[in-house]
Amino acid sequence: MLLPAEAVAATALIEVIRLNAPPARPGRPFTGDPVGHWAGAEAESALSLIESLPGSGQHRCGFHPGWALRAYEATLSFALFEAQFCFSCQEVRLHGSDAPPALSRQFFDPNSPQAQTFLAHLRGCAQ
Template identity: 55%
Template sequence: MEIPVEAVAATVLIEVVRISALPSKRGAPYPGEAVAHWAGKEAADALALIGTLPRGEQHRCGFSPGWSIRAYEDSLDLALFEAAFCFSCHEIRMHGTAVPPSLATQFFNAETPPAQTLLALFRAASPPSAA
């Protein structure tokens, strides 16, 4: 996956969101519960891992992402970017102030070790669902 280099360098905090629905309009944050906050080395390691996601082909599922990350700079005002991950159709949709249109939609191979490691990090961050 390609993340804007300036955004990676400026990120001090990542918010992990368990997505509950699609946004009401293009560019709006994905609704859901913030389940974790990663800072420092943890944020840097997560961005490095995401940067290694190998490109893949689109699979058809209708885009139903389960998790997103929001990357913030020091001010913690607006997110530099938000990236929503669908492990079914292998699609990543990204938006934010640091995202050029050419990077807004990307496809990754969700079956690879980096993608499975990322999915495991998301699952570990998400609280167990109520039974």
Template identity: 60%
Template sequence: MHLPAGVVDVTALIEVVRISALPVGQGAPYPGAVVAHWAGSEATDALASIESLPGSEQHRCGFSPGWGLRAYDDSLGLALFEAAFCFRCHEIRMHGPAVPPASATQFFDADAPQAQALLRLFRASAARG
């Protein structure tokens, strides 16, 4: 998966979101409960894990993401980007000021070990919250 250029180096905080619905409009945040905050090496490791996701072809499910994240720089202002993960259709949708249009929709192999490790990380974060 391709994250927006330069975001790994400037991300100071990640919010992990248990997505409850689709956004109300294009570019709006995905609604849901923030179940964890990752900072420092935890944030860096998570972004590296996401970048390691192998690509895949699209699977049809209608895009029903269960997990998402929002990445912030030190200012903790507007999110650099938000990513929503659908492990059924193998799709990731991203938006935010750091996201070029060509990267807004990507497909990943949700059955790959890296993806399953990321899913376990999401679930473990929610269980701790």
């Protein structure tokens, strides 16, 4: 999976979000509650794991993501990007000022070892 390289390099903190509500308006991100934070080596490891997710074709489910990550720069003044993950339709949507349109919609294999490891990390934050 491709992430915006400059934003990845600038990421100091990742906020893990358990999504629980559809967007208020079409085209807006889903909303949810923060359940964890990753910083330093943990954030770098998570971003590397995401970048290693193998691609896949689209599977229709209507896009109901359960998880999102918000990447912040060191001042924490704004999110560089948000990535929303739907493990049902195998889709990731990127939003934010540092997310170029070409990367806004991607597909991944949720059954791959990388995706299963990533999902376990996400679920670990929610416990």
